[in-house]
Amino acid sequence: MSDAPYDQLETIFPHPESDSFAWLQLVDLIEAQDQTTPVGPTYTRLDGSVLAILNGHKRLPLAVLMNQLELYADVLLAWHTSSWNLGDLESRFMILRLIADLTPTDDARKPARFKRLAEQSWLRYKAWSELGDLDYAVSAQRQGAALLPPGHSDESSYLVSLAGYLHSRYGRDQDITTLNEAIHAQSRAASMAIKKNPGDTSTLHYLKGLFVIRYVRLKDVADLSRAIKSCKRLAQLTPDDDKTKPDHYNSLATILQTRYDCTSQLQDLEEAITSRRLAIELSPDDHPDKASRLSSLGSSLRISFERTKDVMRIDAAIAAQSRAVEITPDDKPLKASWINNLGNSLLRRFERFGRSEDITNAIAAHTRAVGSLPETHHDLPNFLGNLGTSLTSRYDRFRDLDDLEHAIAAHRRMIRVMSGEGPNLAVSWNSLGNSLMRRFECLGELMDIEDAISAHRRALDLTPDEHPKRRTFLEGLAAALIIRFERNKEPRDIDGAIALLRRCFEFTSSDNPTTSVPPFNSLGNALMRRFERTRNFQDIDEAVAMLRREIDAMPDNHISKPGRYTNLGHSLGRRAECSGALSDIDDAIWAHRRAIMTMPPGFPEDAAFLSNLGNALTHRFEHVGDQTDIEESISVLCRAIELTPHGHPSKPKRYYNLGAAYTQRFQRHQTQRDFDLATKSFLAVIQHPVVGATTVRFTSAQRYVHMHSVCPRFSSKEAVLAAHSHMMAVIPEVVWLGHSVSRRLQESSQLGKLVGDAVSTAIRSGLQFLAVEWLEAGRALIWSQVLSLRTPIDVLQEQHPGLAQSLRDVQQKLQRPAYDPEDPSSLNSDTTAGMLDLVTQAPADRHVQLVVEYERLLTQIRGHAGFADFQLPKRLPALLATMEAVQGPVILINVDVSRCDAFVILPQGEIVLVPLPQLTLKEADALLELWRNRLSVCIGRSRGMIQSRIDEGYKSAFTLMLRRLWTCIVFPILNALDLASFVIDDALPHITWCPTGPLASLPIHAAGIYDEPYGPRVFDFAVSSYIPSLASLSRCYDGSRELRSAPKMLVVTQPETPGQSPLPATGDEASRIVTALSHSDISSTVLDRERATVDAVERHIGRYSWVHLSCHGNQNTDDATQSAFALHDGPLTLAKLMGIVADDAEIAFLSACQTAVGDVRAPEESAHLAAGMLAAGFKGVVATMCSIVDDDAPIVVEAYYRELLALRAAKDVDRGETGAAYALHEAVGVLREQVGVQESARWVPFVHFGA
Structure with a gap:
């Protein structure tokens, strides 16, 4: 016999002792080993005996040697189990590896010896976590399984072990090929096991788990289908009295629910509900998982209700989840989850039917769930989000601002405690944005809508393009932009909102309940808002069509349907205002009445619905003249105002609507009462303290002035003057610092004539000081804003250094080059990134946020003693005091349709009125036209390209213009002045001109008579x-x-x-x-x-x-x-x-x-x-x-x-x-x-x- 086996043994036992009878003693000792005898002494004796063999009888047959070594390996295992000596694992591994290697391939014991070697490698891996041991286990088990003859009775168990080792190996390296091999091995094992014993379902259970693991990795729905197939067979093969059968049904339901979440196939959801019910029916009342299964059934039923609108489903969901909460002891950690789920179902039923007890119970459940978790619990963000949503829903119903404040606090806390990023955090930001939008609508604080837009943008930034919730987030941002458009009237906001909503149509899927209906309502409202600005009939026609489709797609008893009717009526009314179509007016009134009629029982009257109906009735009265229309209009508009809380941002608009209705009745009947009621309504708008109602305040001021001016029989001089005073108070709000400079110039262009009219009214009342004050207040508003940012704040720094630093920081940022709205054509709205750039231009949004912060700081500063007028424009007395330094008169010229005048401000602060009877607004416009014709010869040309000579026709017209400037303006002013009194050391007096209206662009400094050789010219009398x-x-x-x-x-x-x-x-x-x-x-x-x-x-x-x-x-x-x-x-x-x-x-x-x-x-x-x-x-x-x-x-x-x-x-x-x-x-x-x-x-x- 070869010495090779003995040579390998010497590597295992390097210090042998002599004992010629060791092998026999080994066998005797093992056979005599009593199970109660301590292993230690036996092991010590055996160890010495085996080592003695190496110097003794080394020529035993190989088979005998292998058998003895296997026995010794078993003793090593027993000893390790008792003492946990890791060295024993090493020795046993080496022995078993030697045995496996020396066993001939045709030996029937070789597969089992590889299996034992795999098991020993697994033990080593568990002890040291060395990847090489796990790989050796996989390799040995793979060899053992491969050596089994086909059809071997143990092949299934070998494959199960191989799959287990491969599964562990996948857990270390995430190599998908390893997982695929594990699934292949387990699939073979399951097939063999069930053929051998139909009742053996353990292999199917493990196979199902492997399919789920691969789905989590690859997101291949086919793996879910394979797992479902395994689950169904598992449940089918398990006897009804087997205590594991409910577990199998529960697993099947969970995987079916997961596949539904992926595919939105209703059949999967229905099967999941059936499986959950079976799992519950087969679970005894004291089963530890029964509450969990009841709660999960409720969640599935709630989803089914959202999809099918079957009322029985939501009722069953609440019943199941209530039972789950009821049978769970308070000290069970998972009880908070069951309570949270119950709150979600109650919220859904409230959203559908509006029952107040449902939302009260939902909030109570969500509050209880949140309160039962520590700050670090992984479920806390989700529970906080649900609480915020419930509070927001109750605010939408009852308008209790406390609910909204608590909702915002919950959403902010949710974001604060949430770790990581991704779609879950995006949901949090979206929810916060929705709540902030509502608070802006309630309080009108601009910072809220800016923060809402930022929150919605953040939600989109965190969400992949293909994520199913992306449509929800796009709609949220669009809604915020629409609201901001209503406040600021920036075209980019409404254009951006429409672009976002059109993109939402790409996410519409009939299989997904949350996206099954396109955003018809949102897009219709946005198009209607844009029509109000552009008067593009394509927008309003599409808006009406969209809103009709939304109504058709919604169940009659849906809680949101009244709102859809009022939106349709609003759009029809807007179209009628421009088209004059009586059918649109009638349809609008029908829609508004339908909105009121379909309000669910128990809901309070909606002021917005009433106000919209009143507007439509006023409009029809204008066209038809039916007295019943205007009487009903005034009645419902008064009721709308009664229902609107004081300080609500919509109250000014509703007063304006009432004023418009009274105006219509006044124009028909010409009564003092109607005149007084109309002007009183407009005055209520002007005096309303709500921030942000600039447009309606300005429009009301215009109508208030107009009524007092054109109806002197019903008014008085004092009332007219007061009307203009109110108008002048509103003007600074129109040219808002938050707008781009271009927008501010556009807004300013509508003010000149209003200011001129106010100044003329003050002159007629003999109030020259007030006239100059108004004239100054209506000029250079943009430059006044620019200069206010550069006003020294030394006194503030001394008394309130913290506020001074904050203000200085904001001012410095606002002094940077003014932003200009980006050209939408330069942005690629076909891409998501380009579309978001289109709707949320960072420079513009940052500018608005800075202005909001600037105004907040100013309000805070002005609340301190001695700073009430901080950075407000200088009052006229202060400006007149400055005139002492001016060495000549300052001349302001007012041009109005009723009269034209000059104000001469002398260095000592005296104001001299100089009427200009020869000058009219028409004359001023004509002079401006002559000057512009002169410019048209050169305008657009650059220095160096102007003709050195102008033809005689233009020259004659130019001369005429300069003559008229002299005759109508300059001569009367100079004639009223004692210019000699301004001459110092023979120097000509210095006149500073401050013309308005058309005169602001004319060369008054060159006025004179030039077609006479010695005609008077202004430069001969003064420096200008x-x-x-x-x-x-x-x-x-x-x-x-x-x-x-x-x-x-x-x-x-x-x-x-x-x-x-x-x-x-x-x-x-x-x-x-x-x-x-x-x-x-x-x-x-x-x-x-x-x-x-x-x-x-x-x-x-x-x-x-x-x-x-x-x-x-x-x-x-x-x-x-x-x-x-x-x-x-x-x-x-x-x-x-x-x-x-x-x-x-x-x-x-x-x-x-x-x-x-x-x-x-x-x-x-x-x-x-x-x-x-x-x-x-x-x-x-x-x-x-x-x-x-x-x-x-x-x-x-x-x-x-x-x-x-x-x-x-x-x-x-x-x-x-x-x-x-x-x-x-x-x-x-x-x-x-x-x-x-x-x-x-x-x-x-x-x-x-x-x-």
């Missing part, structure tokens, strides 16, 4: 400047008084701007500036050509007190905020100038075209580059009212700087002034002498703004 408002003039003079250090100058030139015509004279211009400065102590820096980039100029402007820009300029007629200087790499726009702060700046010369043109649609706002430089911090700015000749600029520039330096050197510049006005007057005179006074197109453009 312009100013956007008294407040901006005050700031210029206040700043100039603080400046007198040697200035530094920045010169920017662009002789060859890419994409623009060349400006060769800019080089000459720069040279003349440098020459002029060479004899002064003023240092200069020149940025020219490629060095004059937008970024470089933005960075440098704030570092220099004097700035000279010599380049192309352009006034954007479509969007004034995009008016710009053309620099080397792009435009430096007015919008960007608004973000520049240059507190130490003094003088700017804008040697470019159209830098003081402005927006003719909003003339009071002075939306031009010159005003932008004033806002940036410059105290005096030279600009141009139209295009200029390139060769003229160096002449004016050289003369300007020489005169300015001379004035300063002679100390002829008064404290508070810059000298720029007198220097420009002199420079333009030089140009006029060279080109001739008749060439007005060349010298008229140059103007001065500020001090």
